Amino acid sequence: MKKKYRVGILGATGMVGQRFIQLLANHPQFEVSALAASDRSQGKPYYEACAWRLSGHAPETIRSMRVQAPTPPIDCDLVFSSLPGDIARATEQSFAEAGYPVISNSSAFRMDDDVPLLIPEINHDHLGLLDQQRKRYSDRGFIVTNPNCSTIMLALALAPLHLNFGVEATIATTLQALSGAGYPGVASLDILDNVLPYIGGEEEKIETETKRILGRFNDGRVDHDPMAVSAQCHRVNVMDGHMAAVRVKLRRRVRIEEVREALKAFRSVPQDLRLHSAPETVIQVLDQPDRPQPKLDRDAGRGMTLTVGRLLPDSVLDYRFVVLSHNTIRGAAGAAILNAELLIAKGYL
């Protein structure tokens, strides 16, 4: 049996931190060796420090681990980070400088020129940016990020269309789940019998990150794609599972069957490399008129498969569809873990 990488989780008590712990519980390549959080929970056993919000209880081995301050050194080979925005930048930098690979779900470094904003199915070649980071961080430290939860979903749905036909413009209207706001996050008085038409910073993130992810790696840098991206974001009363109503304008005229086929057939490096967290089906396309639905489809492919439905011609742009993915798995913890698996496969860890 191969030795596992020992991982530390920064932000271990939050919603995404809990997903990290859940997804890593029986992972063949990683084992959790350290937990850190920025809040009052430091020094307590995880069991006391964390309001566990997933079904059941935290895994037995984790429950008694002490939560530490997110300051290097901590006892691990690499860190997964889901720290809140305000402290993520300084903290993640200090870990990279101390020689830790940092696989981050935070937004702090996503738009930095030398940091890969990585979705393994789309832009594994952006890992070339790590050469640039060698100038910044001595030793073996570096930072790799995954995009915002909604952006991952949108970019994954656009990727096969962009690859095959070219996407000129896209309009996405999201209906996002509560877990995306963390815990305690959205007050129940704000969302019961209600919709919130505002998620701070989200529309900007989707509009800029998408162009970076789909951009070309060229001569040591990423050129952002010129496509136009419009996002309107809403919070709805759903636990897990972000949804987006998407319209696309393509660079050339294609039939709807071609669009459908491109979505269904999409597979890429993680599937070829058989990465542990890579879903067999990247995008499942459903034909029932009332799918996707968060409750029924968010767990497809253990939360790593996107579901697309309601693919139709659009009267303003070319085509429209509805896409759904699990926001704390494919859109956060699972995304970071898949990134780490790719880093192993590519020899970066």
Place this chain on the structure above:
Amino acid sequence: MKKKYRVGILGATGMVGQRFIQLLANHPQFEVSALAASDRSQGKPYYEACAWRLSGHAPETIRSMRVQAPTPPIDCDLVFSSLPGDIARATEQSFAEAGYPVISNSSAFRMDDDVPLLIPEINHDHLGLLDQQRKRYSDRGFIVTNPNCSTIMLALALAPLHLNFGVEATIATTLQALSGAGYPGVASLDILDNVLPYIGGEEEKIETETKRILGRFNDGRVDHDPMAVSAQCHRVNVMDGHMAAVRVKLRRRVRIEEVREALKAFRSVPQDLRLHSAPETVIQVLDQPDRPQPKLDRDAGRGMTLTVGRLLPDSVLDYRFVVLSHNTIRGAAGAAILNAELLIAKGYL
């Protein structure tokens, strides 16, 4: 004191029927004199026939009225109809033929060439179509319809922009309330912790009705407007209050302040005529980043005022905003009552 018009309500036990009863309870021009419904409730007192879903109980005077079959004659001067689609066409036609003005919220006749699809703030001149109906119905019978609940909201938000700048294309993504599906309507198992990305016929209705409402009345007929309209519709876990995320492409370049001002300044015939149900403010524009919200804004102007927020430049079309209105008041019962008030003011009743 002026004598009131005596009205019959077809579909009196449904969600919209209950709103008719609630809104007419102290109306200065109308009094409810007959209740009809198509279901098993016939013959029972309203109290027993109806699962009253609004706060409290049905008004005392209504509770003991017997529910009749929706077949003329019934004892009234005009009828409001919110019959279900499958029986609306034959029933409303039989009332019109029997000489009753039919003010309908049903979809049956909305797209008929000689039937006004009326929003008094937008197209009061479409009432000219009633001249055509004289050929169809003897006596004083006629049919006037109001649009689909989501269409009313979209058309009202577009009207001032179309009037002032010309709308070339619009993309609307709706988040619609449960009461729009009637009672029992959406099963709780389908909507708790969920979103439904499908409402039968809704996208088509929005795309076609909007063009008819905003079309020109010309030489005895309505020419549909050539604008492009795209709609994607979703059901969310909200009691009342439809919301739409809207993008618009205008026929000419305008500044965002002009768009904002056009929306705020919009007023029309119902306001000039001081119709009883006409809101003083047709559209309130809110600047807080997290408005409109169904729970907080649906009751603005006693449910007849639209709320617009999040007005911003759009990266694909020109501008975007979020609009909200009360779907069973402005979008159904209140719409029909406002239509009837206009008909009185214009001498049609």
Place this chain on the structure above:
Amino acid sequence: MKKKYRVGILGATGMVGQRFIQLLANHPQFEVSALAASDRSQGKPYYEACAWRLSGHAPETIRSMRVQAPTPPIDCDLVFSSLPGDIARATEQSFAEAGYPVISNSSAFRMDDDVPLLIPEINHDHLGLLDQQRKRYSDRGFIVTNPNCSTIMLALALAPLHLNFGVEATIATTLQALSGAGYPGVASLDILDNVLPYIGGEEEKIETETKRILGRFNDGRVDHDPMAVSAQCHRVNVMDGHMAAVRVKLRRRVRIEEVREALKAFRSVPQDLRLHSAPETVIQVLDQPDRPQPKLDRDAGRGMTLTVGRLLPDSVLDYRFVVLSHNTIRGAAGAAILNAELLIAKGYL
């Protein structure tokens, strides 16, 4: 026109504070002259300081008022307090010492020997305790409290039974609304698709306060009633409206019709004095098998009437029923205002 009492609201930005403002908006005897809160909102206009959670917006006259620190002197004749538990005691005492009548919804002083725990329909004679307070506070300052929201409901439902037949024991199981936890209060992730079987301190409050309210005022003190009270409390996903499933054991054998009649016939001093906030019907008894329901019945009597339903013989105690009341009106702000109205009528203000 009579001059109105000028009132300050301590805790003006919270959920109960908002209800105070809403209920006092057109009150014939009170006008709001000062707003205070303990949090970061001090110095800001109310509009900015407060996340208004009730429909629409705060009244125009209130919106621009500055929120002050809750420290005397503030510009008013009396204060309503809904301060959080941790600071209520010191703050309310400082106002009473400074000569202000304090009408409090906080729990701080409820069980103090010389403080009336007042429900005007039940124990107006407990106001006799104010004579004791004269020893404590110079001048015209004093403190009057209303009970916990669930206790008010339970005590009001028990009062006519206790008066007529004697209550020996009662078992109450509550299903409480979210607004009772304040804002932000319960996290949406905790209550969507869930029930919380714990509300800190609530069961103890119900069990002790009920016996004090129903106790006898005797020789300058209140003797707690000897009845046995058992409470189990749950938080459910409801905005407003606490519900309790109640069993009672009576001191003598009575027929169910007598129980029903006692509940329906209950009226008391506030009704006799025609206090402004006193509901005409203290308790409405509904016979439909599926009532009371929070959504349909919480607003009965403008939120001041209790609704009782499902009155049945019980197989372990004598009778059982379900009771509902509006927790932030009858159970909080409305309760305090009714107390103040009684104090005026009785000459204490």
Place this chain on the structure above:
Amino acid sequence: MKKKYRVGILGATGMVGQRFIQLLANHPQFEVSALAASDRSQGKPYYEACAWRLSGHAPETIRSMRVQAPTPPIDCDLVFSSLPGDIARATEQSFAEAGYPVISNSSAFRMDDDVPLLIPEINHDHLGLLDQQRKRYSDRGFIVTNPNCSTIMLALALAPLHLNFGVEATIATTLQALSGAGYPGVASLDILDNVLPYIGGEEEKIETETKRILGRFNDGRVDHDPMAVSAQCHRVNVMDGHMAAVRVKLRRRVRIEEVREALKAFRSVPQDLRLHSAPETVIQVLDQPDRPQPKLDRDAGRGMTLTVGRLLPDSVLDYRFVVLSHNTIRGAAGAAILNAELLIAKGYL
């Protein structure tokens, strides 16, 4: 490999029918060979006939099976039935008469003198009643039922207390999930922001079934236990997981630690026989003050373990606690499957 029993499911398209299919998908002793339903779905493939409400889709092997009428003969060795009440009695009887073992979740036969109302952990000896049924049904046909979903939960929680200390009286107040009402079941307009204090027939079922389950099998019949049982039932906005607030009066004085220990230590025949669906832990007792919660605890022991929390002395009866179980697994489909497993182990199949 042993040959599996081939089972037919009566009521296969309902909520409990779907759970049967899900739980039997990889069962070592049973394989689904026939599907039947009473509604319009007959003749259609299951995929079309059923609005699958569980996560994902129905198992591949089931999707294409045709749904038949629930009339013998159908191709199987035994039937599981979750037919609706109105047709269950005649249909189940016809299957028993035709020689099929009928393992029923329906209420039709639960209180028949010669029908076991079975919870394997409690009253496996009631299977002795099957000797009586031999008089009724020729051949190998018979009927075994499981109790109502809430009753199973209450009876299982009471069983160890009754066994060890004797239960004299119990008062249960339930907060029940939506899936218990079937599909479409509760209308979303009825339960959003609401609680329903009425579930038809439920209080009676709990009060009578509990006494039969805990009764003694004696000389070919079951003597109902004399304990007093009081139930008040509510529907809350939760998908799965019934909860009950329970008080108990014991026949003798015991310390709370004894109560706690009796609950925790409870194990019985299914655990000894290692039946496939038997949970290792029948009752888990949690000490956190805010547990059990439906969302966090309903899946304990794959939905077969009860969770008890908030165990406290009670001021009216002796002790109180809150209990939770999965209503469509432990309370319905899982209960019936466990019954069938016991029947195999005891040689009845």
